[in-house]
Every structure is written in C-alpha cells, then in structure tokens.
Amino acid sequence: MSSCYAPLLATEALSLRAGDRLLVHELDWQVRRGERWCVIGRNASGKSTLLRALAGLDVPARSGSVQWLGREQRQWSPADAAAVRAFMPQQAQDRFALPVARLLALCTVVPGARDLHATLSALDAAELAPRSVLELSGGERQRVALAQAALQGAPLLLLDEPVAFQDPAHQLQVSAWLASAPASSAQVISAHDINWIARTATHVLALLDDGAGGWHAGPAAELLDAALLEQVYRCRWRSVQGLWLPDQRA
Numbered sequence: 176m177s178s179c180y181a182p183l184l185a186t187e188a189l190s191l192r193a194g195d196r197l198l199v200h201e202l203d204w205q206v207r208r209g210e211r212w213c214v215i216g217r218n219a220s221g222k223s224t225l226l227r228a229l230a231g232l233d234v235p236a237r238s239g240s241v242q243w244l245g246r247e248q249r250q251w252s253p254a255d256a257a258a259v260r261a262f263m264p265q266q267a268q269d270r271f272a273l274p275v276a277r278l279l280a281l282c283t284v285v286p287g288a289r290d291l292h293a294t295l296s297a298l299d300a301a302e303l304a305p306r307s308v309l310e311l312s313g314g315e316r317q318r319v320a321l322a323q324a325a326l327q328g329a330p331l332l333l334l335d336e337p338v339a340f341q342d343p344a345h346q347l348q349v350s351a352w353l354a355s356a357p358a359s360s361a362q363v364i365s366a367h368d369i370n371w372i373a374r375t376a377t378h379v380l381a382l383l384d385d386g387a388g389g390w391h392a393g394p395a396a397e398l399l400d401a402a403l404l405e406q407v408y409r410c411r412w413r414s415v416q417g418l419w420l421p422d423q424r425a
C-alpha cells in the first residue's frame with residue numbers, strides 16, 4: 176500500500192555500479208513534499224545513473240530499494256508510476272519532425288495533467304508550439320522537455336541537468352518555475368552550476384566519486400560550503416560577494 180504520509184521518494188541501501196566502479200554505496204535517503212534536491216558530483220560520478228534508478232529505468236547494476244510513497248518501485252503499474260513521477264533525461268532523442276504542440280498533447284491525456292498553454296508560457300516556450308522538435312535550439316528543446324515532464328502532473332519531478340543549455344535569463348525563469356511548483360510536489364535535479372544550485376536547492380545530495388560510492392545528503396544551508404565543494408570537485412572554492420568561484424590557485 177502507498178501512503179500519503181510516506182516520503183514521495185525513499186531509498187534504502189541503494190547501491191549503483193557501472194562496470195567495476197561503485198558509484199553510490201548504500202544510499203539511505205528520503206525526499207519529502209516541498210523539498211527541492213540538487214544532486215551534485217563530478218562528470219561521470221553517477222548523477223544521471225542515480226536519476227534513472229530513481230525513475231525506475233534501466234541502469235547498469237543496482238541493489239537495494241527505491242520506494243515511491245512508501246511502495247516499492249517494481250510494485251507500481253506503468254500508469255500509476257506515470258502519475259507519481261516524471262523524468263526529464265539529459266538529452267531528448269528526437270527522430271521525427273513532430274510539432275511541439277503534438278508532442279506535448281500526448282502528455283496531457285493522463286489524469287491530473289497540467290494546462291499545456293500555461294506550462295509552456297511559464298517556461299517561455301509558448302511560441303515554440305507550432306515548431307518541429309527537430310528545428311529547436313538546445314535551450315529551446317530543453318524547455319520543451321521540461322514542459323513535457325511538468326505536464327504529466329506527477330508530484331515527483333526527476334530532472335537531469337534542466338538548465339545546462341539555458342542562458343542566464345532562462346536559468347532564472349526555470350528557477351522561478353520550479354519555485355512555483357505546488358507544495359505537494361518535490362524535485363530532484365542534477366546540475367553543475369553551483370551558484371544556480373545555491374539559489375535553487377533546499378537540499379543537496381553530493382556524490383563523492385571516491386571509488387567507494389560515498390555521498391553526503393542534507394539541507395543546502397548546512398551542507399553547501401567550501402569544504403563540501405572541495406571534496407566533490409577536488410579544487411579549492413571561495414565565496415565572493417555571495418557567489419561561489421572555483422579557485423585553482425590553491
């Protein structure tokens with residue numbers, strides 16, 4: 176049975192491997208409604224692999240448990256899973272010249288789906304509706320992918336690098352859109368821009384890429400400091416007028 180009091184997402188002893196590399200070791204973690212988690216880590220530390228595992232998609236090797244609303248992932252039917260979690264991959268794989276509006280209309284047939292025009296407008300993507308997905312710029316396609324995930328209406332959003340291709344103004348717009356999400360929802364977001372993360376995250380999950388699958392998880396206000404950034408990225412960091420800067424001189 177799922178419970179509305181259970182965390183939206185929980186992992187117990189979740190371990191992930193890629194070949195002989197241990198990416199995540201025994202992750203015990205909970206994501207509750209109203210929380211916005213950013214997952215940080217070096218390239219190839221396992222952020223996308225973790226998000227895929229949290230979404231219930233194939234990963235090279237995993238053990239342990241992932242639960243949505245207190246119920247094991249594998250016990251959810253595809254339709255019920257679509258109503259509880261939405262996943263935005265790092266890059267869309269488009270093969271056909273589908274108009275954006277047609278692509279997104281497919282997402283609005285699920286129960287609880289959000290309004291198409293309002294969602295596109297909130298992401299500054301309304302004018303993209305008639306255009307083919309194959310003709311969009313990287314940033315435009317990414318905002319359409321965000322709209323696609325949002326339209327599903329699922330309370331748990333899993334977003335793999337949602338601002339990687341956004342210009343600074345659109346990064347702000349995506350932050351505002353995330354902040355306007357219902358209090359009953361939660362997001363898990365992988366990202367590399369530490370200053371965007373510092374503005375956006377309520378909580379941080381750091382993958383240490385230390386060969387032992389090490390991780391730290393907690394409120395951003397407690398965890399996000401120079402010591403953590405140095406441990407994660409293996410360079411020195413300093414804060415200048417509230418902005419984090421990597422500092423290779425040290």
Ligand SMILES: Nc1ncnc2c1ncn2[C@@H]1O[C@H](COP(=O)(O)OP(=O)(O)OP(=O)(O)O)[C@@H](O)[C@H]1O
Pocket residue numbers: 193194198216217218219220221222223224225234235
């Ligand atoms: N299907 C797969 N088969 C084998 N190895 C894989 C597979 N998917 C990912 N990996 C490996 O797992 C490791 C973690 O990859 P992942 O994409 O999760 O990293 P990431 O932290 O998201 O990286 P980036 O910041 O570069 O996007 C990498 O070494 C990658 O080569």
